[in-house]
Amino acid sequence: MKNVKEFNQLNIKDIPLHEIQIDDSFWNNYRALLKSTVIPYQYDALNDRIPDAEPSYSVYNFRVTAGELEGPHKGAIFQDSDVAKWLEAVGYLLTYEHDEELEKKADDLIDLIARAQQPDGYLNTYYIIEEPDKRWTNLYDCHELYCAGHMIEAAVSYYKATGKNKLLEVVCRYADLINEVFGTEEGKLKGYPGHPEIELALVKLYQATGNKKYLDLSKYFVDQRGQKPNYFVEEWEKRGRTLDKSSVFKQPNLYYGQSFAPVREQEVATGHSVRAVYLYSAMADLARITNDEELKTACQRLWNNITQKQMYITGGIGSTEIGEAFTFDYDLPNDTMYCETCASVGLTFMAKRMLALDLNSQYADIIEKELFNIIIESMALDGKHYFYVNPLEVWPEASEKDPRRKHVKETRQKWFGVSCCPPNVARLLGSLGDYIYTVTDKAVYAHLYIGGHINVNFEDANIKINQSSKLPWKGESSFELEMNQAANFAFAFRIPAWISGKFKVLVNGKDVQYVAENGYALVERQWNNGDKIELEMPMAIKMMRANSKVQTDAGKVAIQRGPLVYCVEEHDNGKNLSALLIDPKTEWKEKEEDFQSLGKIIAIQADGYKDNIEHDQLYFTFEDSVQQIKIKAIPYFIWGNRGIGEMRIWLRY
């Protein structure tokens, strides 16, 4: 592992993932599930061994490419990426849990991948099997660079975890080839990926190898995007105006893949939302590493646009299924939205990179929102079923019968033909440790309240910080310091956006003053071995409203408690949740209850109303008749674990 000296305005220290251990009352369950079920299950899925699920063909395609099997390429053109994402997640897992058998599986898979690589370094099973003479002729549709990016991320993760560099060498050879093919120099293709991903991966490859050409290649891809004449249009003309059969639109849609203008000129988040946030993540990396203020401004502008105008209260992004895309400011329909899991994973990536540019709690607030509301929600409690689309409102009859809503599944699926989301969740859960702290040369920032420990040092002081958290159920977290000697540094604690009351910091039982700065409570002092810090974050049930420009949420409230968005389900409240009414000033009661494998959760209950009009007619003169009922809400992340039924986040008031 090279020690790359990057530009770093905030003097952030690089803390390797293995220096951060998670041991948390809430997250241990998910991390254990990752190891016991998610990773093994996804391995079976990649090998087409899940009964009644759509086959993946990912491993099969590598076997064919390596000459071990005969047959056509199967599955989507980008199936290679699922293997890569699984390997990446395995790398993270091996960082915190030794597992010989799993490592053997991964090594075997890496050997297979190496055997599939072509003599010149090329590595894409679709093109090798089906169209070896058509490499790089359809960047718009065909995901070659996207798959390369994921393989690079896998290689870096696996190398960091195990020190084994076989896959790293494979991807370096591939990246070297790509570097020869692409660029503004004479004789090179001036292209860039239809689906951004390699840009952020090349930054990781640069960081792992210290080889600056990978950074330059990333910068090239980012800056070349949207230049005139448009490469995707030129490429399409060259192909005789054909698109791949999988193509969503009838001609290149320059908004879909954010190539309508150079990235620095883009004002609002546009197009396919996963592509967008992967691209913006790389932009944020490059802005920091290359100290590019213009790029930083573009990142902030796009971030603000997403989080202040195009994001659902759950953290979901992508308002339409058509192109799986952003639409326009304040257009946030709850029943037909897309809110792809991968897009939330990608926004989490972006948030982490924005934090490295600008230590402001707004980014960490979104990371927390995504983790608690989309990432874990997308997976069933059994770890074997997943949502691709994470709705805010489900009416099962509509999902079944209305073609506009058929993408809105009322229950989590075993696996998908296009299965980008499940391994994306796995790699995010696996690398969760990376999101908790930022350590600078003079401060420790705690972004997330997740128990475990981190090892840091300030000058000669080696410090082990042990965190213990009661989130998401209770707004309490504490830190104990184990130190070989006293040290002066600032400890900064995120003041969560959801807080209801004063954020309190107690050191060794005593309330201390802190400096509130950019959403953090900074306590700068001499810290001693055995010091104990306790945080009190009042957590109340809040009724939330959307900006009145969000037309679809007019007259509605959503319920939040701490970082958790709540929802109502048919299971607790009967059919027709649209008939429910709540008084926003009502008193909610918390109700601790057992919820399957999760143990205790906090459900909430209040008096509410339900329209009580029994009428055969479709339309009739106004009558206002409601009955008083009890309304019960549960955290959104566990909806759909008790059978199929209606679900709704925004309720009438």
Added chain:
Amino acid sequence: MKNVKEFNQLNIKDIPLHEIQIDDSFWNNYRALLKSTVIPYQYDALNDRIPDAEPSYSVYNFRVTAGELEGPHKGAIFQDSDVAKWLEAVGYLLTYEHDEELEKKADDLIDLIARAQQPDGYLNTYYIIEEPDKRWTNLYDCHELYCAGHMIEAAVSYYKATGKNKLLEVVCRYADLINEVFGTEEGKLKGYPGHPEIELALVKLYQATGNKKYLDLSKYFVDQRGQKPNYFVEEWEKRGRTLDKSSVFKQPNLYYGQSFAPVREQEVATGHSVRAVYLYSAMADLARITNDEELKTACQRLWNNITQKQMYITGGIGSTEIGEAFTFDYDLPNDTMYCETCASVGLTFMAKRMLALDLNSQYADIIEKELFNIIIESMALDGKHYFYVNPLEVWPEASEKDPRRKHVKETRQKWFGVSCCPPNVARLLGSLGDYIYTVTDKAVYAHLYIGGHINVNFEDANIKINQSSKLPWKGESSFELEMNQAANFAFAFRIPAWISGKFKVLVNGKDVQYVAENGYALVERQWNNGDKIELEMPMAIKMMRANSKVQTDAGKVAIQRGPLVYCVEEHDNGKNLSALLIDPKTEWKEKEEDFQSLGKIIAIQADGYKDNIEHDQLYFTFEDSVQQIKIKAIPYFIWGNRGIGEMRIWLRY
């Protein structure tokens, strides 16, 4: 014109259209527009003479077919039907207004059509020009029988209006050919149209010619639909599983064209809504003429399903753009609906035929609803711009930027590539007289309150009934009788569903008792020359609610005054209509005002509220702050005549 003796449980007399004249303070404007603008404008459109509008190519295709021009077939595969619908409308127009120049144009067009007809009677410009050996090979997609149906309707209308039978002979030869090709007999095709239309047209051809084979052919098409094995699937297999390039789905969708089951077994209205109601119209005709109780029950079941579970308050039908189709019971989204003008025209056709089966005011209520809310709304006040889709909610930014709503136009269009709707409106307005009365052997039923006169006779009494109406602005209508002698008969007046108070009948100034029966007020007595009947129909502004199963209308009210649905527009109420709130008990004030070519209209106004939350944040803790404002609503049928802006029917309360 043959005098066909049809089965007729209610002993309804056939009153030719020319015996019913319209002279009405409201409708004269539209009828004059039809003559002065709509018909000439549509003629220009058919001849591709409208600048900046999508060309029709309808007449061009006939020219090519007749050998007068060279070139390929252009436009949609069913363009012939636009010529036919225009001719049909011209027929109606000539019934009530002599116009030599127009008749000459129509005669010339008919001559052209006759020249385009093939020696064996075949007449479809697409197949003749492009695929002469592929006739009848793709009934599912290719609209041959649909176009034939419209040409038959045109021929009957023109023959009834002018007595000229040239086009009638053309279509009889064509129908004879069709009768040789289709049927259950050995050697015939067991097919039926993908788009129903010829079924109801063949009934008209039977009525005009007295030739029962046309009735039998109609019955064959209706009863063959949905039989097993499914013809569309067999046909598709025979074609090597190909569909026309225009096809909406990837394989035959048996719901789309109502062929999933025999029509008598169909429980709910399904699929493409225009196809559905054209089919049901023919079913209602056949149920009556052939005294088929089972078919009548099916019609009633489908009618009830539409009007009680799948119809918008405007009378619009078709909840989704995908397949321009019904979805499922109570699924009535206001922003993405289809509500095609043609579907409302078709439901009006069906309603008229249901009335002939069952003299119940519910059918006439829907006719009135369609006329006042969709039919005239679909056309701009200039008669030159049309809606294809008639939305209940418009947000121009969404129409522009959200692909799910791009079919929802925020302003009426000049012409459409697929331009079924404008001529459909023309033929309905032209034949409006047919919808006002039903005359049986012992009663006159007044269904619609539209001024003008009708000539009827009971035994030796010849009676001219002169109606004068103040609808839709005032609930008053009066009738004066001119009679050569006194006569006994029942006069039945529809008691409108929208009435607010007691329906009163005054005869010669005196309140009379009536028998309320099936929604009609029956006054049976001896009527004398000079008798004057006055109807008082209290008309108040009503707040309407939707059945609580309509999830999208929960917590909302719509405003109705008499037959008119009202809406609010940005023009009067500012941006963001979703922020408006009304108290359903509020006092509305009527406000007579001038509205362009319409003269006086009644707008309404009341105190209301608007969310008054200025917040930069997308989501924030609940605040309830509203400001009092005036809300102004106008009749829905005139929305969009004052520039582009938001519009909304259902408002929060």
